[in-house]
Amino acid sequence: MIKNREMRAKKFFHSRLSLLRLSCQSLFALFCLFIGWQFYSFYLWALDPITHQYVARPPSVEAFLPLGALVSLKRLFLGAGFDTIHPAGLTIFIAALLISLFLRKGFCGWICPVGFFSNMVERFSKKTGILLSLPAWIDIPLLSLKYLLLGFFSYLILWNMGLEDLTDFHRSSYNLISDAKMLHFFLHPSTLAGSIMLGILLISFVLRNFWCRYLCPYGGLLGILALISPFQVKRAPETCIDCKKCEDACPSSIRITRKTTVRNAECIGCLECVQVCPAQKCLTLAVPGTKDTNLLLLPGLLLGLFFTCYIIALISGHWHSHVPNEVFQHYYQLIDTIGHP
Structure with a gap:
């Protein structure tokens, strides 16, 4: 009787996995909107502290500075120490890489606001x-396309830039205000940039996950790392009824019915395919040594790993920027005169 209750509870949660993922994504998206408002308020205060009330600069805004995080990661590996200007950006980037290595492209499927x-x-x-x-x-x-973009950025940063070049960029006034530059880009886009963003938005309505699937270079990087993840979706051909509901549900358009193991760089670990499969024991989540793993284990572990990285960074002093507010204020006021190094 206890076993039957456990099985019913398992089916109950598995059937609501899509709602769980949507809820998780929604909370992260709302949080991003909140930190966006916080940063905008901080930016306005920096430009005019008399008119605007002070609001603390949110470290999480640095999650939207992936190129700077890649520079900081290479500097860290070369022994230059942890980023002190945008440490939260490096922390979040490392968390995304670790999640992909062990837990599929779960950062894309469960956390990323895009x-x-x-x-x-x-x-x-x-x-x-x-x-x-x-x-x-x-x-x-x-x-x-996204792998070509990844190769381009990898060549510029990982291959072409030595420690001296990396440090020059890291200490540049441009890197210091890269968060404000990002905000400025979205608040005042050029005609070309605005047209490109509008085009991507419109195309996304007719081509599934257009940005994530074809253009995001960091999604490409996370996908390559995820190829060695121990978590895999397994398909049992003997029980498959070839309904293709899994392929219709898959955000990455993976041809699941042609595989026995979904080891694909496009898989975002959403587990939507497993949830919609009507054939018993056909699609399952597995790790080496097991045949059927509880689906809730994957999102539970990836969220746990993400917040563990945050807590470690917070305790170790690698979350808040070491740059005084007065320095940010000074350089933000010069934003129109500071170009890319």
């Missing part, structure tokens, strides 16, 4: 019937 936006747009497009599927001869070349 992933949440893509999820909501996909749901809308499915309901309205405007979602299109590209043929393989177009889809595969488009998939290579």
Whole structure:
């Protein structure tokens, strides 16, 4: 009787996995909106402290500075120490890399606010019937775009920049105000930038997860790392009824019914495929040495790992920037005169 209750409870939570993921994404997205408001308020205070009330600068805003985090990560490996200007950005970047190594591309599937936006747009497009599927001869070349962008940034930063160049960039006034530059870009985009962003937004309504699937270089990096993740979705061909509900539910358009193990760089660890599969014991989540792992283990571990990285950074002094507010204030007021080094 106890075993039956456990099985019913397991089925109950598994059937609501999609709602759990949406809730998790929503909370992170709302948090990003909150820190965006906080940072904007801090930015306004920095420009005019007499008119605007002081609001503390939120460290989490540095999550939107991935190129600076890549520079900081290489400096860390070369022995230059942890980033003291944007330490939270490096912490979040390391957390995303660790999650991908051990827990699929779970950062993309459960935490990233862009992933949440893509999820909501996909749901809308499915309901309205405007979602299109590209043929393989177009889809595969488009998939290579994010890897080309990843290769470009990797060449510039990981291959081409030595410690001296990395340190020069790290200490530059541009890096210091890169968060304000990012804000400035979205508040006052050029005609070209605005047109590109609008184009990506519109295309996302007809092509599933357009940015994440084809253009995000960091998604490409996380996908490469996720290839060695011990967590895999397994398919039992003998029980598969070839309904293809898993492929319809997969945000990454993976041809799941052609595989026995979903070891794919595009898999974001959302587990939507396992949830919708109507055939018993057909699709399961497994790690080496097991045949069927509780689906809740993956999101539980990835959220635990993410917040563990945050707590360690907070305790060790690697979360809050060491730059005084007065320095940020001084350089923010010079934002229009500071260009890329």
